[in-house]
Amino acid sequence: MSLDKEATxxxxxxxxxxxxxxxxxxxxxxxxKIDDFKYDKLYAELKEIESQFPELITDDSPTxxxxxxxxxxxxxxxxxxxxxxxxxxxxxDEFSAFYDKTHLDLKQKKIQFYxxxxxxxxxxxxxxxxxxxxxxxxxxxxxxxxxxxxxxxTIKSLPLKLTGKKIPKTLVLRAxxxxxxxxxxxxxxxxxxxxxxxxxxxxxVAAGSIRQLDPNIASQRNLQIFFHGVLExxxxxxxxxxxxxxxxxxxxxxxICTHNKVINNLKEAKDYYDSIxxxxxxxxxxIDGIVYKINNYxxxxxxxxxxxxxxxxxxxxxxxxEGLTLLKDVTFQVGRTGVITPVAELVPxxxxxxxxxxxxxxxxxxxxxxxxxxxDKVFVKRAGDVIPEIDRVCFQQRxxxxxxxxxxxCPACGTSLVKIxxxxxxxxxxxxxxxxxxxxxxxxxxxxxxxNIIGLGESIIESLVQNKIISxxxxxxxxxxxTLMSLDRxxxxxxxxxxxxxxxxxxxxxxxxxxxxxxxxxxxxxxKMLANxxxxxxxxxxxxxxxxxxxxDVGPIVAExxxxxxxxxxNIKNINKVRKSGLSIVYENLNRSGELDGSTxxxxxxxxxxxxIEIEEKIISKGGKVTSSISKSTSKLLVGKNPGxxxxxxxxxxxxxxxxxxxxxxx
Ligand code: IVH
Numbered sequence: 001m002s003l004d005k006e007a008t009x010x011x012x013x014x015x016x017x018x019x020x021x022x023x024x025x026x027x028x029x030x031x032x033k034i035d036d037f038k039y040d041k042l043y044a045e046l047k048e049i050e051s052q053f054p055e056l057i058t059d060d061s062p063t064x065x066x067x068x069x070x071x072x073x074x075x076x077x078x079x080x081x082x083x084x085x086x087x088x089x090x091x092x093d094e095f096s097a098f099y100d101k102t103h104l105d106l107k108q109k110k111i112q113f114y115x116x117x118x119x120x121x122x123x124x125x126x127x128x129x130x131x132x133x134x135x136x137x138x139x140x141x142x143x144x145x146x147x148x149x150x151x152x153x154t155i156k157s158l159p160l161k162l163t164g165k166k167i168p169k170t171l172v173l174r175a176x177x178x179x180x181x182x183x184x185x186x187x188x189x190x191x192x193x194x195x196x197x198x199x200x201x202x203x204x205v206a207a208g209s210i211r212q213l214d215p216n217i218a219s220q221r222n223l224q225i226f227f228h229g230v231l232e233x234x235x236x237x238x239x240x241x242x243x244x245x246x247x248x249x250x251x252x253x254x255x256i257c258t259h260n261k262v263i264n265n266l267k268e269a270k271d272y273y274d275s276i277x278x279x280x281x282x283x284x285x286x287i288d289g290i291v292y293k294i295n296n297y298x299x300x301x302x303x304x305x306x307x308x309x310x311x312x313x314x315x316x317x318x319x320x321x322e323g324l325t326l327l328k329d330v331t332f333q334v335g336r337t338g339v340i341t342p343v344a345e346l347v348p349x350x351x352x353x354x355x356x357x358x359x360x361x362x363x364x365x366x367x368x369x370x371x372x373x374x375x376d377k378v379f380v381k382r383a384g385d386v387i388p389e390i391d392r393v394c395f396q397q398r399x400x401x402x403x404x405x406x407x408x409x410c411p412a413c414g415t416s417l418v419k420i421x422x423x424x425x426x427x428x429x430x431x432x433x434x435x436x437x438x439x440x441x442x443x444x445x446x447x448x449x450x451x452n453i454i455g456l457g458e459s460i461i462e463s464l465v466q467n468k469i470i471s472x473x474x475x476x477x478x479x480x481x482x483t484l485m486s487l488d489r490x491x492x493x494x495x496x497x498x499x500x501x502x503x504x505x506x507x508x509x510x511x512x513x514x515x516x517x518x519x520x521x522x523x524x525x526x527x528k529m530l531a532n533x534x535x536x537x538x539x540x541x542x543x544x545x546x547x548x549x550x551x552x553d554v555g556p557i558v559a560e561x562x563x564x565x566x567x568x569x570x571n572i573k574n575i576n577k578v579r580k581s582g583l584s585i586v587y588e589n590l591n592r593s594g595e596l597d598g599s600t601x602x603x604x605x606x607x608x609x610x611x612x613i614e615i616e617e618k619i620i621s622k623g624g625k626v627t628s629s630i631s632k633s634t635s636k637l638l639v640g641k642n643p644g645x646x647x648x649x650x651x652x653x654x655x656x657x658x659x660x661x662x663x664x665x666x667x
Contacts, residue, residue, distance in 0.1 A: 008049060009056055015046045019062045020161060027157035028255045060132055060160035065153055066219040073213070074138075074146035079125060080172060081231050083139040085308055086118075086291060086315040092270065095292075095316045099266055102294065102312070106303060112295040113263040114242040115272050116228055117287040118315050121178030122207045124152060124225075127232075128171040131162040131252075138210065151210045152177065154219035162252040168237040173249065174229030177206045180284045181645075182652060183222050200392070202286055224285070227254045241295045262295060277318055282644045289317035323356070324394055325349040327378045330361065330404045332411045336440035337520050338428040340417060342367060342404065344378070344390055351382045359388040364406055365424040373401035412436050432570055438472060439465050441518050445473040449524055449613060450516035451505040455498045463487045473516070474574040476502055477581035509586045510537070517571075520561040528620045529553050530562075537575070537585055541566045553625075596624030600633055604647055605640030607660050610667075618667040630655065638663060 019042055025033045034042075043062070050057050057064065089095035102111055123139045136152035137145040152158065155177065162171075179187075184202040191198045199205045209221040230237070230245040239245040246256045259276060263269045273290050280287060294300050294312040303312045329345040342361040349356055359380055361367055372378065372390060377397040382388045410417055410428035412435055417426045428434050431441075442461045446453035453476070464470045469483060479502065484495035508516075511531035515524055522530070533551050534540040548559035565571055579585075601619050603612060603626065615638065616626045630637065630649045637650040638658050650657055658666060 005053070005056075008053060012046070012049055012053075012056055012058075015042060015049070016058065016061050019043060019046060020060065020159070021163075023062060023156060024159055024163070024253050028159070028253060062160070065156070065160070066215050074148060074211070076140075076144050077135070077137045077147045078144050079137065079140075079142070081125075083123060083125060083142050083145065083174070084305065084310060085142075086313055087306075087309045087311075088289075089314050089316040092273075092316075095269070095273075095314065096266060098314045099269065099292075102303070105311075106299060108299070110264070111299065112241075113269065113292045114246075114260065114295040115263045115269065116260045116291050116293070117257055117276055117283075118289040118291045118317075119176040119178050119226060119228075119257070120201075120203050120286040120288045121176040122203065122210055124148070124175050124177050124210070126152065126158075126173045126175050126227075128162055128167075128173070130169055131167040131171075133158065133160045146211070148210050150215045151212065151218040152225070154215055155223045155225050157255050158225050159253040162254070164251040164253065166236045167252060168234045170232050170234060171230070171237070171249075171252075172232035173227050173254070174231065175225050175227045177210055177223055177225050178202060178285050179206050179209075179221065179223055181286065182284060182649060187221070225255060226257050228256070228291070240297050242293050242297070242300075243295055245297075263292065273316060279642070280318065282642075282648070284645065284648045287318070288320075289315045291315050319351075321351060322379055322381050322391065323349040323351040324377055324379055325356075327372065327374060327376050327390070329374055330367075330372075332407055334410060334412045334428055334434060334436040336437060336444055336518060338410075338431055338434065338437050339420075340406070340410070340426045340428065342406075344372075344380075346378075346380065349380060351380060351388065354382060356380055356382060356388045359390050361390060361404075363424050364404075364426075367404050368424075371395075373398070373403060375399070375401045410434060433471075435465060442470070442473050442476070444518045445516045446476070450512060451508060452501075452512075453498070453505050454501040455494065456501065460484075460487065460490070460498070472570075472574050474577040474581075477506075477578055477583065506581075506583050507586060508583065509588055510534075511588075513537070513583075513585050514540070517565070517575075519565045521558050522562065524616065525620055525625050526553055526558060531588070536587060541572065541575070596622040599624045599635040601626050601636050601638060602628065602630050602634050602646055602650070603638045603640070605643035607638075607640040607663070609660065610663065615663070615667065622667075636666075638666075 019039075022034050022039055022042075025031045046061070047063055050061065050063060087098070089098055103109070125137045125139075125145065127134045127136075133153065135147065135149045138148055139145055153160070179202040181202060184199070184205060187205060188198040199208070205221060206223055209218045209223060212218060227246070227249055229242075230239070230249055237245075237248065239248050243260075243262050246260065250256050261272055263272060269292060276287070276290060292314050293310075294303065300310070300312040303310075305311060326347040327344050328347060331343050331345055333341045333343050335341060342364065344359040344361050346357050346359060361372065366372075370390065370392060372393055377394040379391045379394060380388055381391040406417070406426055408417060409415065410430065413428065413430050413433060415428050415430040415434065418429055419426055428437065431437050439458075439462050442465070443458055445451055446456045446461070456476075464479075464487070467487070470476060470479070479499065481492070481495045481499050484490050484498055485492060509531070511524075511528045514522065514530050515527035529551055530540060534543065543562070545556075545559050545563045548554050548562055549556055554562075596619060601624055603615060607615065619626055624635075627634070630646050630653060632653060634650070634653070634655050636656045636658050637646060639647055639650075640660055647657075
């Protein structure tokens with residue numbers, strides 16, 4: 001080799017190591033050590049040299065992640081160690097039986113376990129030879145799998161060359177390829193826009209992408225990988241336990257799950273399960289249980305394997321957040337504003353430990369989109385504290401079904417329903433006497449962010465309306481303790497408390513009163529804006545549409561809703577009645593220049609010193625806005641204890657994060 005070429009080779013080596021280092025910092029350790037511009041420059045330089053000297057290109061060059069070749073098929077590869085499955089425990093009794101049995105069988109008083117989340121991804125066997133990425137093989141039938149080396153190579157957090165000390169000659173690893181929920185949702189959104197079929201879950205995308213013949217597809221999917229097992233090793237790899245092995249491979253640059261933990265007794269095992277289960281919905285990826293492995297390799301060896309699975313490990317599964325059940329019927333519910341919502345009536349089924357017998361179907365469009373029919377078997381999902389939903393129909397089991405038809409008349413009051421513009425939304429226009437509408441409007445009026453009438457719960461309002469004691473919110477102010485006591489289960493003390501809190505609500509700030517009225521699409525923020533704009537209720541009631549539209553955040557639809565609301569004689573009558581019964585509106589007319597004007601906030605987690613409502617109110621009073629989901633336009637995320645997935649999303653979108661300790665400064 002000429003001297004020149006020798007120098008180029010060296011330069012290339014340096015360049016590759018540098019770029020691989022930045023890649024690994026970014027993709028494996030979430031830490032950016034170089035700005036995009038400089039990175040792109042290095043990458044361009046590498047490509048330039050490689051195009052001039054193609055014979056110097058090495059396999060670990062970052063330009064080689066996506067091979068240009070489209071494969072004709074996947075070669076079959078025999079596993080050096082069979083890829084087994086895991087025994088399952090469906091509940092704590094089964095888990096503790098396993099735990100006890102290991103101690104008994106192995107004649108040990110105390111066995112240490114290593115606990116890891118069980119990723120819901122695609123199992124893969126990965127081999128490094130002399131520290132270089134060599135192959136990736138799917139599980140297949142456990143004995144023989146398919147060679148997916150080229151596709152797995154596109155995963156950016158997978159090191160093409162291991163770093164660190166004492167790297168063994170041969171390293172056979174077990175890993176899981178997965179996709180984050182965020183990437184999954186983005187992908188499905190994109191597919192929907194392109195009118196293409198969407199994926200059912202992230203696992204299917206990971207599996208589908210790895211089994212594509214064109215590695216470009218896997219490369220575009222932003223797949224991730226984590227390692228959970230070390231198999232073939234040589235003398236230089238001296239770890240004697242699962243925990244230390246994983247720490248060692250971590251030092252080689254391989255990604256392991258950050259939640260893994262050494263477990264010393266049954267209580268710790270259960271606590272770990274509970275704690276991971278409680279943050280499960282906030283993790284950026286899907287997991288379906290915890291894997292417990294005997295930590296010590298010698299003990300693992302003694303205990304050995306059954307034909308299917310290791311005896312030294314168990315997967316203690318989380319309760320499924322999905323269930324299959326029969327859709328018996330679809331009923332129709334009337335909401336506060338008269339909107340009719342179809343509701344699925346199900347054969348009760350336990351999902352994630354909660355019995356579900358009804359699920360929202362949102363609107364007719366949703367039913368058509370998912371092709372849901374009465375008498376279908378349906379998959380019902382419950383994610384976190386979200387209302388149960390029908391995810392999809394099990395079409396294989398479809399037999400005799402009937403179509404869901406929107407009724408012509410309101411199921412509560414019999415009034416003819418009207419279709420709202422071209423949306424598939426239907427409404428009962430009888431807002432004055434349709435019972436569910438009345439009940440829910442009063443509930444809204446009494447709710448915490450509105451008049452905050454403590455103690456006046458849903459069931460009391462329901463009884464009051466059903467017994468024709470009240471017919472709108474203004475009637476609350478003429479209620480007597482005696483009348484309340486005449487209701488089921490109402491004693492003197494609770495009735496007195498309610499009357500006291502009704503009286504207390506008589507001094508109310510203008511914005512809260514506006515919000516209480518329940519004008520369509522006038523939420524807390526808009527109500528604040530309106531209260532800031534109008535000097536008093538009279539001016540607000542008499543405002544012209546143009547005037548309303550000139551207010552920040554009030555568009556033509558909201559303006560129309562407000563205008564229409566005050567053209568109803570009954571609405572005006574109600575307002576006058578509450579004012580006569582002593583309601584006094586407090587006009588703060590803030591009108592100060594909002595320090596937080598134009599800023600949008602999202603809140604996640606719990607706070608020690610403030611309640612959520614306090615924080616929201618403060619922000620709004622300073623001209624800021626509070627929304628429930630993170631997007632690019634969010635200005636800041638306020639993070640309390642046990643934050644949800646919003647925290648991860650904010651980090652991804654580079655949104656400013658404010659912790660409780662800095663909150664007082666902001667507020
Ligand atoms: S250990 C001998 N650890 O679950 C098998 N497996 O149901 C030892 N999985 O095929 C597997 N997360 O693909 C192990 N932390 C974890 C895991 C995990 C997911 C998968 C793995 C395995 C399947 C068994």
